[in-house]
Amino acid sequence: MYQDIYDIIPADRVKFDEPMAQHTTFQIGGPADIMVIPTTVEEIINVLRYCHQRDLPLFVFGLGSNILVRDKGIRGMVMKLGEGLKTVCIQGQQVYAEAGVKMADLCRMVAREGLSGLEFAEGIPGSLGGAVVMNAGAYDGEMKDVIISVSAVDLSGVRYDFSAEQLQLGYRSSIFQAGGYIVLSAQLKLEPGDPEAIFATMAEYARRRRDKQPLDMPSAGSTFKRPKGLFVGPLLEQLGLKGFQIGGAQVSTKHAGFIVNTDNASAADVMNLIQYIQETARSKLGVELHPEVKLVGEE
Structure with missing residues (x-):
């Protein structure tokens, strides 16, 4: 059915019936019908057009740090970003970075150049693209503090540039969460700072994470958005x-x-636990908890 996919993506980057558990930080999830791993913008656009022309469902993800894939997996095409798109260019206080760059790597790169503003991202496990989509943040910092503009492509392969204002960045949200676009790159503006002081702040954040968070266990990060x-x-x-x-x-x-x-949790285990927590918080405290983790796949 998908044999002509090899016309646009090399065979070594095409996987059939690929277990999503191997590609998420939760280590949970059934198989993707077909997974492709593009490494260039051209390949991404070709895959988008391939799916668009065939009316094929498409799910796009990066490092798999904020998703829960259901046990039956994902039908249609899955596109994994992060193997490529790792260019970073620093000019003065402005930073151009492609979507596949790991946030932890990016914050260290800019720190070495004496640029402050991304210290909060030291322990964020995902890629820049994912951080933009969810307006990732920690320790009183978030992506909307540093974004100037974002380049993205829609599902038919047309490219767009968005200003920070157009992104509607809110608490763990952006226009990209509604789907319809794939983030390709972002332009950031940082502030000059002392590299030693910047690294010291990052080291303190890392210490806090180690002390307080279960970094040695598979998870998708914070499960719920913070209630006001x-x-x-x-x-x-x-x-x-x-x-x-x-x-x-x-x-x-x-x-x-x-x-x-x-211990080999299923997605159903996680969903049942989330629902139990929500019901308990609602009935006992009148508090509504909304998942921060994105649920995908076939029920």
Whole structure:
């Protein structure tokens, strides 16, 4: 059915019935019908046009750090970014970076150049593209503080440039979350700073993460968006949910704001746990919790 895909992507970067569990930080997820791994903008656009012409469903992801793939997997085409698109150009205080660059690598690159503003990204496990899509943030910093513009392509292969204002960046949200576009690159503006001081701040953030977060366990990062005026971890502790487990999915004993995969958890385990937490918070405290993790795939 997909044999002509080799006309646009080399065979070594095309995978059939590929387990998504091997491509997500949760280590959970059924098979993708077909996964392609483009390494250039041209290949991305060719894949988009291939799917558009065939009316083929398409799911695009980067390093798999903020998604939960259902147990039956994903039908149609899956495009994995992050193997390429890693160009970074620094000119003065402005930084051009492609979507496949790891945020942890990018913040170190700019720190070496004496540029401040991305220290918060030191421990963010995803790529720049994913960070833009969800307006990633931590430690009182977020992507909207540094973005000047973003280049993206729509699902028919047409390129667009968006100003920061057009992106509608809010708490863990942007126009890209509605789908319809793939982020290719971003232009950032940072502030001059002392490299030693910048690295010291990053080291402190790293220490806090190690001390407080379950970095040694598979997870998708923070499970829920933060309710206004509240912190999810202490809230779930108050409800007695720290350590609560359904199947192989557990509310982390180190930080209750994380759900971790303790023992071959299924996506169903995680979803059941999320729903139980939501129902408990709603019934006992009147608090609505909204997942930060994106759920994808066939039910």
